Amino acid sequence: MTRTTEPSLIPRQPHVRRPRIAVGTDGTPWGDAALDWALRQAATQNASVDVFAAESSDDQAITRRLAAYPWLFSTVTVSPDSPVKSLLDASIDHDTLVIGYRGRRRGPFGVGRSVLPVVTESHCDTVVIRGETRAVQGEHRWITAALGGQHDELVIHRAVQFAVRTRSKLRLIHAAPLPGTHTVAVRTDPAEVLQRGYDLVRATASDLIPSLRLIRSQPHEAARACDRSDLLVIGPGGNPGTLSVITSSALHMAPCPVLVVKPL
Known part of the structure; x- marks a missing residue:
């Protein structure tokens, strides 16, 4: 008598959504600090990082920072739109938005002019990088x-x-x-x-x-x-x-x- 064996079913692995972090940088020290912070956090949760750079940013500096985390999925976008519009658009489909508290254009009391509008209207959590080193x-x-x-x-x-x-x-x-x-x-x-x-x-x-x-x-x-x-x-x-x-x-x-x- 021939014995037949039913093929075993391999359980389907549930799809795990990768967290998405958007970060704005403009080539200033606080813009660089925002990118560094975002990359460190992405490494702790295997998140993807989408960099939204101002036209004044240093492309080589961004590339060097991304190269330190070769296992992370990352993109860089340079947009001619205003920083507020670019970052608010990015916040729609990201989990976290990271920005420096001061850029090239300072608003009242030293906070960048884009910070309060972005934090107020963002569609996701927003991290503002500031403070002591x-x-x-x-x-x-x-x-x-x-x-x-x-x-x-x-x-x-x-x-x-x-x-x-x-x-x-x-x-x-x-x-x-x-x-x-x-x-x-x-x-x-x-x-x-x-x-x-x-x-x-x-x-x-x-x-x-x-x-x-x-x-x-x-x-x-x-x-x-x-x-x-x-x-x-x-x-x-x-x-x-x-x-x-x-x-x-x-x-x-x-x-x-x-x-x-x-x-x-």
Whole structure:
């Protein structure tokens, strides 16, 4: 009797979408820092990197930086369009947009003129590279999440992702005015804000134990408190099309790169 064997079926491997990072660079030191930061982050998650370069950029400098990461899929596009239009168009089909906080054209208080419009209108998370050198290079191994807004869950989710990928510690901060200060009304118990954040972190990544820090100051001054941090993760505010005072202050004053999450 002949025995027949049914061929075994090889399970189909699920398609894993590669994260996509867009980065704007213009040949200035902060444009170069944005490209370096984007490439380092892409290497931690095997993401593709699409470089949107200004006509003033140094092509050879971009090529040298990309050559240091030969395993990453990358493209370079030079567009005659305005930086704001090019970057906002890029944000439509990317997961993260990375820009330097200052370019060739400075706006109010030293922030590049394109930064606030891009962060406000971006269709994806935006990282603005700023701060002291060690923070930009990711040497502190601390990620800070600023809580107290309506997008706290997304802020914590992004902060946990970065902390896990970079093997960093996580700090949750919440700013509350000093007793007797009436310029900003306190709507929730500050301790409850931090406790909810702590519980969410533990539910998301059980091996990650966050540090909690309550800052007694006006909320817009909290950006100064994320010293020795490699990244500040913050929400955009509660009014679509407008950045909150807290977020805008962080883009002007934070001593480290700032990630502004984009709610779905």
